[in-house]
Amino acid sequence: KAGVTQTPRYLIKTRGQQVTLSCSPIxxxxxxxxxxxxxxxxxxxxxxxxxxxxxxxxxxxxxxxGRQFSNSRSEMNVSTLELGxxxxxxxxxxxxxxxxxxxxxxxxxxxx
Amino acid sequence: xxxxxQLGSHVSVSExxxxxxxxxxxxxxxxxxxxxxxxxxxxxxxxxxxxSAATLVKGINGxxxxxxxxxxxxxxxxxxxxxxxxxxxFCAVSGISSxxxxxxxxxxxxxxxxxx
Numbered sequence: 001k002a003g004v005t006q007t008p009r010y011l012i013k014t015r016g017q018q019v020t021l022s023c024s025p026i027x028x029x030x031x032x033x034x035x036x037x038x039x040x041x042x043x044x045x046x047x048x049x050x051x052x053x054x055x056x057x058x059x060x061x062x063x064x065x066g067r068q069f070s071n072s073r074s075e076m077n078v079s080t081l082e083l084g085x086x087x088x089x090x091x092x093x094x095x096x097x098x099x100x101x102x103x104x105x106x107x108x109x110x111x112x
Numbered sequence: 113x114x115x116x117x118q119l120g121s122h123v124s125v126s127e128x129x130x131x132x133x134x135x136x137x138x139x140x141x142x143x144x145x146x147x148x149x150x151x152x153x154x155x156x157x158x159x160x161x162x163x164s165a166a167t168l169v170k171g172i173n174g175x176x177x178x179x180x181x182x183x184x185x186x187x188x189x190x191x192x193x194x195x196x197x198x199x200x201x202f203c204a205v206s207g208i209s210s211x212x213x214x215x216x217x218x219x220x221x222x223x224x225x226x227x228x
Contacts, residue, residue, distance in 0.1 A: 045217070056214060103157070
C-alpha cells in the first residue's frame with residue numbers, strides 16, 4: 001500500500017514568488033491535512049480538507065491556501081513568499097480525520 | 113482548546129537503558145493521543161495512539177505509552193534503548209468531536225540521544 005506522497009521534496013524560491021506543493025494521500029483516505037514545521041514555531045496546523053471541502057483552518061494569513069481534488073489529492077499554495085515561510089511542509093492523510101494520520105516525507109521550502 | 117507539553121527538549125540515555133519521554137496534555141474534550149517519531153530530513157512516523165480503548169498502548173519498535181486521565185499524561189517508554197532510537201519524538205493530541213478538535217496539536221518535541 002503506497003504511503004502519502006509529497007512533491008517536490010525540495011524547493012528554493014525567491015521572496016515575492018508563489019509556490020504550489022502537492023500531496024497524494026493513501027488510497028481511500030479522504031481527509032488531507034497540512035502542517036508547517038519550523039525550528040522556532042514547531043509543528044503548526046495549516047488546514048484540513050475532506051471530500052474537496054476545507055473543514056478546518058489554522059491561524060495562518062490568507063497567503064496560504066489549499067484545495068482538494070475529487071481523487072483526494074491536495075495542493076497548497078503560498079503566494080507572495082516571505083523569508084519566514086521557509087519550512088518543512090508536511091501533508092497527512094486519514095480515512096476521516098481524528099483517529100490517526102499518516103504523514104508524508106514533506107517538502108522542504110527555502111525562500112531566499 | 114487543546115495543548116501539549118513535553119518536558120525536556122533533550123533527553124540522553126545510554127544504550128540498553130530505559131527510555132522515558134514525558135507528555136502532558138490539556139483538552140476540553142475526550143482526547144485522542146499520539147506519539148510520532150521524526151528522523152532527520154523525514155516526515156513523521158506514527159509510533160502509537162490512544163483512541164479510548166486500553167489505557168496501556170503498545171506501539172512499534174518496542175515503545176509503549178500509558179494514558180492516565182487523572183494526571184493528564186501520556187508518557188512514552190521503552191525498556192531498553194537502541195542506537196537506532198535516536199530521533200526527535202513528538203506527542204500530539206486531537207479531539208474526537210468534529211470541527212477544530214479534529215486537528216493535531218503537537219508538543220514542542222523531545223530530541224532523544226542514545227549514548228554507546
